[in-house]
Amino acid sequence: MKNKRILLISPQPFFQWRGSPIRVKFNLLALTDLGYQIDLLTLPIGDDQEINRVRVYRVANPFRVKNIPIGPSFWKLFFDLLIFLKAISLCLQNRYDVIHGIEEAGFFAAVLGKLFRVKAIYEKHSDPFSYKKGRIKNIILNAYAALEKLSVRVANAVICTGPGLVDQVNAMKTATRAFNIADIPSSLMEPSPVDIQATRGKLLQNDDDVLITFVGSFAIYQGVDLMFAAIPTVVKNNERARFVIIGGNPEEIAKNRNVLIEQGVAAHVTFLGKIAPDILPDYLAASDILLSPRVSGINTPLKILDYMKAGRSIVATDVVSHRLLLDEETAVFAPPEPESLARSIILLVNDEKMREQLGDACRKRYETTFTFDHLCARLARCYEYVLSSSNLGVVPKVLQIVFIVFFSEVSTNIATELMSND
Numbered sequence: 001m002k003n004k005r006i007l008l009i010s011p012q013p014f015f016q017w018r019g020s021p022i023r024v025k026f027n028l029l030a031l032t033d034l035g036y037q038i039d040l041l042t043l044p045i046g047d048d049q050e051i052n053r054v055r056v057y058r059v060a061n062p063f064r065v066k067n068i069p070i071g072p073s074f075w076k077l078f079f080d081l082l083i084f085l086k087a088i089s090l091c092l093q094n095r096y097d098v099i100h101g102i103e104e105a106g107f108f109a110a111v112l113g114k115l116f117r118v119k120a121i122y123e124k125h126s127d128p129f130s131y132k133k134g135r136i137k138n139i140i141l142n143a144y145a146a147l148e149k150l151s152v153r154v155a156n157a158v159i160c161t162g163p164g165l166v167d168q169v170n171a172m173k174t175a176t177r178a179f180n181i182a183d184i185p186s187s188l189m190e191p192s193p194v195d196i197q198a199t200r201g202k203l204l205q206n207d208d209d210v211l212i213t214f215v216g217s218f219a220i221y222q223g224v225d226l227m228f229a230a231i232p233t234v235v236k237n238n239e240r241a242r243f244v245i246i247g248g249n250p251e252e253i254a255k256n257r258n259v260l261i262e263q264g265v266a267a268h269v270t271f272l273g274k275i276a277p278d279i280l281p282d283y284l285a286a287s288d289i290l291l292s293p294r295v296s297g298i299n300t301p302l303k304i305l306d307y308m309k310a311g312r313s314i315v316a317t318d319v320v321s322h323r324l325l326l327d328e329e330t331a332v333f334a335p336p337e338p339e340s341l342a343r344s345i346i347l348l349v350n351d352e353k354m355r356e357q358l359g360d361a362c363r364k365r366y367e368t369t370f371t372f373d374h375l376c377a378r379l380a381r382c383y384e385y386v387l388s389s390s391n392l393g394v395v396p397k398v399l400q401i402v403f404i405v406f407f408s409e410v411s412t413n414i415a416t417e418l419m420s421n422d
Contacts, residue, residue: 004036004098005036006100007094007098008038009087009108010105011103011104013042013068014040015049021046026372028054029372036053040057041059042057042059042083057086072144096118098120099121103126104144106124107148107150109155110154120155121155121382124161149172152176153174157179157382157385158176160178160180161182161300162300162321163324164320164324165298167298179381181378181382183300183370186280186305187277209241210238211242211244212241212291212349213243213289213290213291214244214245215290215303215307216292220296222293223317226293226317227291228260229338230293231263232263235265235268237349241346242268244269245269248271284310285310288313288349289349289355290307290314290315292314292317293316294336296321297320304316304325308370311359311362311363312355313348313354315345318333318336330365331362332344332348332358
């Protein structure tokens with residue numbers, strides 16, 4: 001694949017510790033290992049990452065926005081427009097073999113692929129209706145669903161990060177092939193026994209404590225309300241239970257800590273906030289039980305892969321997204337309600353042998369299915385399929401000429417004067 005050039009469009013902060021940016025980073029590492037040269041077009045938000053054979057283009061940030069939350073918002077739409085215009089400019093300046101768009105940028109890839117006669121890949125990370133909340137957001141999400149179906153129809157291939165998303169794409173009944181290219185854990189680091197022991201020492205209050213760790217945002221679909229409702233029951237049953245919460249912003253943490261204080265169990269809960277992905281494996285491996293109380297969504301939860309890699313026992317709610325990765329050999333399931341979740345946690349707190357058996361099964365499944373080498377092999381098959389495809393679509397020549405002439409002036413000026421930070 002020498003000299004093959006890709007425009008990868010990621011309308012998420014890069015780099016930040018959350019699902020899509022982590023996946024984008026691994027895509028970049030895998031594709032460059034396969035020999036591709038990549039131009040990454042992304043937001044002006046996030047930490048810089050130096051990756052060989054990758055050039056990073058960021059749109060400007062005229063209003064100095066510092067963060068964009070998950071889900072639809074005004075700022076998301078604003079930056080999507082800037083990214084689309086900048087993508088046009090890059091396509092006018094460079095010849096790409098593939099345009100690869102993440103989430104809503106899959107629509108940009110599909111449109112630009114047709115106009116510039118370039119192969120297009122749409123990469124789908126999530127079920128948009130997992131984020132439904134409020135009338136306006138729901139209207140936006142319904143519109144997004146329509147654009148998503150169009151993107152699937154027009155693209156040369158769709159990459160899905162789990163079988164649930166593949167089913168969603170196949171239900172659209174288009175001719176476009178969907179590739180299930182599973183996520184991998186958020187860090188390639190392996191903790192050492194010394195690091196595990198040191199981390200465990202920081203978290204324990206008593207030598208016989210049982211550490212129960214949750215990782216994730218405090219978004220509704222993550223089920224944090226369910227988890228916090230279960231904590232008092234667990235602690236009342238066994239005072240050795242000690243919860244570690246990784247994630248959440250300061251306001252969310254303060255709110256939940258105050259509730260736990262009122263319930264008299266705050267001493268059994270440690271809030272760590274957000275930590276770096278390469279430190280996370282130390283905390284997971286230092287734990288006894290890993291918790292995922294997710295209540296909705298059909299995409300595979302990235303944190304479950306981190307949990308499996310850590311080789312520790314898992315308690316998960318019995319929902320579709322968890323069943324995509326876990327079964328009774330690798331987890332204890334609970335219906336998504338507080339008392340049932342509490343009972344499942346208590347079961348593992350009181351059964352060390354069961355914890356060890358589940359943890360060993362998790363690690364084995366990670367090693368046979370979800371390593372970086374597996375990601376590279378699956379991406380290679382997808383790109384070979386797309387590049388060998390003869391379907392570039394049919395766009396009237398006059399439309400191409402009008403479009404290119406118009407945007408060669410407009411988009412170049414806008415990109416140069418308002419957007420480019422290169």
